[in-house]
Amino acid sequence: MSLNLSKESSLKYYANTVYAGKHDNLFVISNLGQLKHITGFIKKKSIKNCFLVVVYTDVNLAVPQAIHDNYEVSIFNSVLFLKLPNNPNSLQLKNIKKMESDYKELICKINPNNLYLNSFQYHYSILASIAKKSGSKVILIEEGLGTYRLGLDEHDLNSGKLDFSLVKRLSKDTVSKTEIFKRTYKKYKLIKDFTIQSKRLAKKIYLSPEMQSKLVGFYPNSSFDSFSKPFIDFDESYTSFPELTDQKFNVKKNNYYLSFEEPTKDESDHALSIIRKYDIKSKDYLYLSQKFSINRVEYLAIVKGCLLKLLEGNDSTVFIKLHPKQEHELVLAGFIEMEKETGGRIKVIQESRFLIEEVVKVSKVQGVIGITSSALVYSPLLSPGCKSYSIADTLVSNLINHTRNTKGIDMIEAHTKILKQFENIYFI
Structure with a gap:
């Protein structure tokens, strides 16, 4: 059934109908992953009287449609789709x-x-602050490793000077596109074009973070303060690492909760079929391939060296788990070539869309290898005998330092900062 977002479930429309009155538990999400997390959580904790709010923007209407098609009617009393402005995390x-x-x-x-959130920054911080002031308990549910990025990747929303360098930068794709910016012509067409581009420049300057931060200073408002600072004053949290959560947030009560402990029947059956098809044993390893903006030939060579070193002196097999978003054909071909060269000691799993955590849990493999995958963090929790190995440092140090790798290296290093907070990962 198609979700008609042209008549979105606006607050005013439902003000006196669908959700008027007291509700025990409000869950606010924005994507399918969060829907899966909270659905499992609600079932695990037997939470009743639940109200679901799905926030979305016009930029990607496929996401709210997918949530609409997949949420379980039996666990939510009401569901509301609330449209946010485009770029809701920009100042x-x-x-x-x-x-x-x-x-x-x-x-x-x-x-x-109770208000349950997976996120704690930007517009979610505004929502949490409002709920807190109204007397609601605000509760954090872990959403992967993003929950633990606090303190590692924040940037000052008020940074940046409001001076001529800003005008020069923003003019590059506006007035500087017209010849009149370089030379003065009296032709009507050029003057008209210059006028149009000048208006674009003025709009860009007004909407720039630098100008917006100055305007925030001129018109102080509690919502601006909330937007610019992560919300940390949770009444309760449900996370896989309560001690680390306690270090990052001001939480009154920390609870241990691991969302991967109770997969769906389909996830369990699919994982078991993978294990049986490839004969994955407890002596084996899993390598989790990830897609970064780096040279693919270099990537394959570095990974191959790491895996061969790990296989020295044992009879284990390393199974390659490809990235779910379709691995590049060069990378796939490279892994298949590794399989041939090693006589099957390195073996490619042709399927990619399955829950790797469930495979780790059921197969009890002795190790999981990856770059910065979240599975490196969660695997030892699901299978205590499993060790997690990250090749992030080795990869970064061996990539040739040229422009092609810069973006990918920056991202790997940013993700590695998060990973190094956890003591259950070995960096090789």
Whole structure:
């Protein structure tokens, strides 16, 4: 059934119908992964009287449609799709004020006892602050390793000078495109084009983070403060690493919760079929390939060296788990070539869309190898005898330092910072 977002479930439309009155538990999500997390959580904790709010933007309507098609009617009393301004995480006064207004009305109408969130920054911080002030308990549910990035990747939203260098930078794709910017012509067409591009430049300057941060300073508002600072004052949390959560957030009560402990029947059956098809044993290893913007030939050579070293002096097999978003054909061909060269000591799993954590749990492999995959963190929790190995440092140090690898290296290093907070990973 298609979700008609042209008549989105606006707050005002439902103000006196669908959600008027007290609701015990409000869950706010924005993607399918979060839907899966909270669905498992609600079932595990037997939570009743649940209200689901799905926030979305016009940029990607496929996501709310997918959530609409996949949520379980039996566990949610009501579901509301709330449209946010495009780029809701960017510093824009108009957008922030709009989201604050909508979130205030949301909390006022639903009046939840508990607000459950997977996120804690930007517009979610505004929502959490409003709920907290209204008397609701605000509860954090872990969403992968993103929960533990706090303190590692924040940037100052008020950074950047508002000076001529900003104008020069923003003019590159506006007025500087017209010849009149370089030379003065009196032809109408050029003057008209220059006028149009000048308006674009003025708009870009006004909407730039530098200008917006200055305007925030001129018009102080609690929602601006909330937007610019992560929300950390949770009443309760459910995470896989409560001690680390306690270091990062100001949480009154930390609870241990591992979402991968109870997979769906389909996930369990699929994992078991993979294990049986490839005869994966407890003595074996799994390598989790990831896609980064780096030279693929270099990537394959470095990975091959690491895997061969790991296989020295034993009769184990390393099974390659390809990236779910279709591995590049050069990388796939490279792994298949490794399989031939090693006589099957390195073996490619042709399927990619299955829950790797469940394969680790059931097969009890002795090790999982990867770059910065979240499975490196969770595998030892699911299978205590499994060791996690990251080749991130080896990969970065051996990549040739040229422009082609810069973006990928930066991303790997950023993800590695998060990974190095956990003591259950060996860096090789």
